[in-house]
Amino acid sequence: xxxxxxxxxxxxxxxxxxxxxxxxxxxxxxxxxxxxxxxxxxxxxxxxxxxxxxxxxxxxxxxxxxxxxxxxxxxxxxxxxxxxxxxxxxxxxxxxxxxxxxxxxxxxxxxxxxxxxxxxxxxxxxxxxxxxxxxxxxxxxxxxxxxxxxxxxxxxxxxxxxxxxxxxxxxxxxxxxxxxxxxxxxxxxxxxxxxxxxxxxxxxxxxx
Numbered sequence: 001x002x003x004x005x006x007x008x009x010x011x012x013x014x015x016x017x018x019x020x021x022x023x024x025x026x027x028x029x030x031x032x033x034x035x036x037x038x039x040x041x042x043x044x045x046x047x048x049x050x051x052x053x054x055x056x057x058x059x060x061x062x063x064x065x066x067x068x069x070x071x072x073x074x075x076x077x078x079x080x081x082x083x084x085x086x087x088x089x090x091x092x093x094x095x096x097x098x099x100x101x102x103x104x105x106x107x108x109x110x111x112x113x114x115x116x117x118x119x120x121x122x123x124x125x126x127x128x129x130x131x132x133x134x135x136x137x138x139x140x141x142x143x144x145x146x147x148x149x150x151x152x153x154x155x156x157x158x159x160x161x162x163x164x165x166x167x168x169x170x171x172x173x174x175x176x177x178x179x180x181x182x183x184x185x186x187x188x189x190x191x192x193x194x195x196x197x198x199x200x201x202x203x204x205x206x207x208x
């Protein structure tokens with residue numbers, strides 16, 4: 001196992017676990033906290049379980065940790081009440097708390113890198129253009145699936161789902177959520193693809 005990858009995973013856990021404890025200590029709404037933080041509670045054991053068989057690049061561990069922090073902060077306050085969102089709304093004279101859009105941007109940014117790394121290392125896709133197409137398609141599928149989960153939560157919980165949905169009265173919230181996920185995926189591919197390629201090469205050489 002690559003030492004840099006192991007150290008990066010340890011650093012990611014050192015960031016995630018304290019924030020998880022803080023987030024779950026006294027969240028604004030406990031049911032919302034469970035729904036928002038569930039991906040973190042699922043991914044952390046998976047990363048630990050696969051640490052020897054399929055260690056990830058340091059870049060990906062760092063991005064996963066950042067995404068986890070975004071989710072946990074949103075879970076603690078609910079997305080419509082995150083203080084950072086109120087600051088951004090004041091700076092840019094927006095009418096709503098935009099923190100949920102940060103969450104959906106990250107929902108595209110990080111899964112794009114995860115999908116890209118798995119596809120490249122498994123040699124599942126041939127050709128860079130096809131790789132971009134498949135990665136973006138996977139991100140949009142994840143985003144659409146999440147919106148379906150939100151819809152299901154709204155049907156089951158009724159008015160109680162408002163904190164989880166965080167639409168803040170925006171009738172186009174679902175569409176804009178998916179758009180921000182799309183933007184996130186494109187930004188990840190444009191800015192970090194080369195860095196990820198280099199780290200994958202280092203990881204591949206160290207495993208030989």
